[in-house]
Amino acid sequence: MVTGRNGSGKSTLLRVLATAARADRGTARVAGHDIRDARGEVRRRVALLGHDSGLYDGLSARQNLDVAAGFLGPAAAARVGALLRDFGLADRAGDPVSAFSAGMRKRLALARTLLKDAEVVLLDEPYGELDPPGFRLLDAALDALQARGATVLLATHLLEHGRQGCDSAIVLEEGRLAWSGPARDLREPGAAP
Amino acid sequence: MTPADTGVISGGWGFVWAAYSVSAVILTGYAVSVLARYRAQRRRRGEVKR
Amino acid sequence: MKESRVPYGLLALGLALLVWGSYWGLFLAPREAYMGDVQRIMYVHVPTAWNAMLALTFAFACALLSLFRDDPVWDARLEGALEVGVVLSALLCMQGAIWAKPTWGVWWDWDPRLTTTAVLVFAFGGILALREFVDDPVKRATWSAVAAIIAYVDVPIVYFSVKWWNSLHQTQSSPETVSRAFHWPLRINAFGMLFLMCGLISLRARLAFLRREEETA
Amino acid sequence: MSHLAAALRKDLLLHWRARAQVVAVFAFGAAALLLFSFAVGPETTVLREQAAGFLWLGLLLSSTLTLAESFHAETEHRALEALLLLPASARALYYAKALANALALFALGAALVPVMVVLYDAATPRIPALLGIILLGAAGLSAPGTLYAAMTSQARARQTLLPLLLFPLVVPVLLAAVKATSLLIHGDPMGQLRAWTLLLVCFNVIHWSLCGLLFDRVVED
Numbered sequence: 012m013v014t015g016r017n018g019s020g021k022s023t024l025l026r027v028l029a030t031a032a033r034a035d036r037g038t039a040r041v042a043g044h045d046i047r048d049a050r051g052e053v054r055r056r057v058a059l060l061g062h063d064s065g066l067y068d069g070l071s072a073r074q075n076l077d078v079a080a081g082f083l084g085p086a087a088a089a090r091v092g093a094l095l096r097d098f099g100l101a102d103r104a105g106d107p108v109s110a111f112s113a114g115m116r117k118r119l120a121l122a123r124t125l126l127k128d129a130e131v132v133l134l135d136e137p138y139g140e141l142d143p144p145g146f147r148l149l150d151a152a153l154d155a156l157q158a159r160g161a162t163v164l165l166a167t168h169l170l171e172h173g174r175q176g177c178d179s180a181i182v183l184e185e186g187r188l189a190w191s192g193p194a195r196d197l198r199e200p201g202a203a204p
Numbered sequence: 205m206t207p208a209d210t211g212v213i214s215g216g217w218g219f220v221w222a223a224y225s226v227s228a229v230i231l232t233g234y235a236v237s238v239l240a241r242y243r244a245q246r247r248r249r250g251e252v253k254r
Numbered sequence: 255m256k257e258s259r260v261p262y263g264l265l266a267l268g269l270a271l272l273v274w275g276s277y278w279g280l281f282l283a284p285r286e287a288y289m290g291d292v293q294r295i296m297y298v299h300v301p302t303a304w305n306a307m308l309a310l311t312f313a314f315a316c317a318l319l320s321l322f323r324d325d326p327v328w329d330a331r332l333e334g335a336l337e338v339g340v341v342l343s344a345l346l347c348m349q350g351a352i353w354a355k356p357t358w359g360v361w362w363d364w365d366p367r368l369t370t371t372a373v374l375v376f377a378f379g380g381i382l383a384l385r386e387f388v389d390d391p392v393k394r395a396t397w398s399a400v401a402a403i404i405a406y407v408d409v410p411i412v413y414f415s416v417k418w419w420n421s422l423h424q425t426q427s428s429p430e431t432v433s434r435a436f437h438w439p440l441r442i443n444a445f446g447m448l449f450l451m452c453g454l455i456s457l458r459a460r461l462a463f464l465r466r467e468e469e470t471a
Numbered sequence: 472m473s474h475l476a477a478a479l480r481k482d483l484l485l486h487w488r489a490r491a492q493v494v495a496v497f498a499f500g501a502a503a504l505l506l507f508s509f510a511v512g513p514e515t516t517v518l519r520e521q522a523a524g525f526l527w528l529g530l531l532l533s534s535t536l537t538l539a540e541s542f543h544a545e546t547e548h549r550a551l552e553a554l555l556l557l558p559a560s561a562r563a564l565y566y567a568k569a570l571a572n573a574l575a576l577f578a579l580g581a582a583l584v585p586v587m588v589v590l591y592d593a594a595t596p597r598i599p600a601l602l603g604i605i606l607l608g609a610a611g612l613s614a615p616g617t618l619y620a621a622m623t624s625q626a627r628a629r630q631t632l633l634p635l636l637l638f639p640l641v642v643p644v645l646l647a648a649v650k651a652t653s654l655l656i657h658g659d660p661m662g663q664l665r666a667w668t669l670l671l672v673c674f675n676v677i678h679w680s681l682c683g684l685l686f687d688r689v690v691e692d
Contacts, residue, residue, distance in 0.1 A: 030556070031556060033392070051558055054555075054556050054557065054558035055558060057556075058556075063548045063549035063552075063553075064548045065548060065549055065553025066548055066550060066553075067481075067485065067544055067548075067550050068544065068547065069485055070481075070485065070488060074484060078477070078480070078481045078484070078554075079553070079557060081473075081476075081478075081480060081481070082474055082477050082478075082554065082559040083557060123553070127557065216290045216291035216292035216294075216356055217291050219292055219295065219352050219353070219355060219356045220280070220292060220294045220295055222352050223295040223298060223299065223349050223352040223353065224276060224280070224295075226348050226349065226352065227298045227302065227345060227349060230341065230344075231345070231447075231450065234338075234341050234454070238457050238458050238461065239457065241461055242457050242458075242460060242461045242464075245468075246257075248468070249464050249467070249468065321688060373639050374639075376639040377636075377639035377640055380632075380636040380639060381636070383632065383636075384622070384632060384636060387626045387627040387629075387632055388626045388627075389627075393625070396688050396689070397622045397626075397689060399688075400618070400622075400685045400688055400689055401619075401622070401636060403681070403685065404618075404681060404685070405639075405640060407677065408640050408643070408677075411643045411670070411677065412642050414670070415643035415646045415647055416646065418646075418666065419646045419650065
């Protein structure tokens with residue numbers, strides 16, 4: 012889990028790890044591959060849910076997932092229907108995303124992120140804009156990921172969600188690592204370490 | 205190259221001076237602008253470093 | 255850091271040669287039999303044409319190196335070469351117009367070479383505008399390099415399409431055909447402008463480099 | 472290759488879902504043709520003489536709307552980046568988008584022909600040749616246009632930047648297409664159509680390969 016105040020660099024860290032942004036200096040290895048030299052390999056193994064939904068407003072929910080599945084292959088295409096149902100979008104599958112509420116968009120973005128059987132799943136503020144039923148859907152999805160043995164990196168302010176589900180945690184301040192250790196010992200960022 | 209129809213061109217000096225003065229103005233003007241911007245930038249950098 | 259004085263020397267040498275060459279071309283060189291004094295514009299027009307093309311070719315080289323060498327100094331030199339190239343090309347168009355008025359009676363005679371230069375002024379000037387409106391230094395470097403490569407590759411096609419388009423302009427009014435007796439002022443000015451250009455490009459590149467340093471500091 | 476098919480399906484789907492905008496762009500083009508005639512005056516002989524030029528100017532001006540819109544959808548919510556992270560090949564995404572834009576511009580050009588015929592009384596019996604020229608011209612605008620749309624969609628002042636970068640570059644397309652179209656309308660005594668068509672083909676070959684090579688540098692950081 013990654014936490015820290017706004018602007019502490021959580022999103023940037025996730026984007027760099029997912030090769031969506033270029034690191035000026037230094038490097039990192041994700042799922043056994045270097046983010047600079049083996050970008051394609053990293054991208055095959057990593058899924059990112061960023062601040063931006065990555066969706067096409069002009070297309071419908073099902074079409075958005077079908078487009079992504081087109082690049083991922085038949086295995087992913089087969090899961091489109093199931094994901095739409097799991098995230099409660101089945102009845103709105105044909106409507107354009109532009110007509111969706113923020114919560115519905117976040118659910119669809121989550122479904123799109125999980126479309127790929129990624130070894131590493133990077134989630135940036137997944138709980139934002141979700142309603143309580145959405146929380147339960149997300150927790151169920153996180154349990155399923157852990158059951159499958161995937162590594163999940165969660166960037167969030169909601170510490171209680173992190174404490175239960177995550178093993179280790181780090182705190183960022185102004186882009187620097189301020190604290191790291193087991194998630195259980197995590198206190199409010201403002202509290203004395 | 206000689207365009208036969210125009211014959212010897214009279215009053216050419218006006219255009220010659222025009223061409224040379226335009227060239228002089230633009231070349232020196234641009235050179236001065238580059239030098240000025242460069243010196244301004246170095247002074248800013250100078251201040252930043254000190 | 256002790257900044258080398260070479261570019262300033264180049265500027266001075268360039269200007270000196272230009273003054274000398276222009277003086278020679280204006281007052282000492284013989285009058286051209288048919289064109290009369292108007293032909294003296296060649297001593298400044300032809301060197302500008304050569305150097306404008308040289309500057310844009312250097313910009314193309316910088317663009318390639320900036321893309322494949324990933325060293326920010328090439329991006330700075332690209333900016334320098336682009337700006338100098340656009341200034342010289344614009345100057346060339348003005349000189350061409352001043353030369354065309356007495357010769358053809360119109361300011362713009364759609365000569366393929368000059369019309370292509372006019373298109374280049376906008377093509378490469380557009381890249382300078384692109385650099386103004388992109389804030390991320392890395393994106394600015396990559397995109398303007400890509401745009402410079404595409405614009406440069408496009409030059410021959412623009413030239414031929416204008417040449418065919420304007421095929422009625424049979425008498426090739428190429429300003430370059432200058433008989434031997436007039437070569438000296440031309441060569442002096444050509445080298446003069448070359449040194450001036452090199453000095454300007456390197457100074458303008460340093461300016462671009464310092465600005466980028468300040469941005470990414 | 473399968474990425475190209477998937478990307479093409481996506482782009483055609485996007486154009487299909489945004490067909491209201493396509494009609495709006497056509498209206499803009501038709502209005503441009505009308506305005507040109509107001510600028511020139513009601514003499515049909517003059518209008519007929521310049522008909523090819525007006526058609527292509529109308530298409531060129533409205534092409535920036537189509538091109539800019541085609542990338543607004545991609546960068547609005549970083550949808551293009553999401554595809555690149557799947558991973559999807561940037562080259563496939565480019566060629567699909569450029570092809571879809573070329574088809575959209577071709578449809579736009581073809582739709583403007585009847586407007587030209589009515590307004591300027593400029594018709595041609597050689598419809599297949601005319602459509603061929605329009606397709607070559609549309610492709611010539613789309614190849615660099617798509618790449619510059621990708622760039623300018625993420626820059627400030629994008630409305631002015633795209634035409635500023637694109638128009639000087641596509642001067643050969645404009646010259647060749649106008650000359651070829653005009654030859655079709657007014658007759659081609661000296662058989663120059665082949666030469667101008669060749670120039671269009673040459674422009675397309677150069678830019679479709681060059682822009683394809685450079686596109687991934689534009690979208691990847």
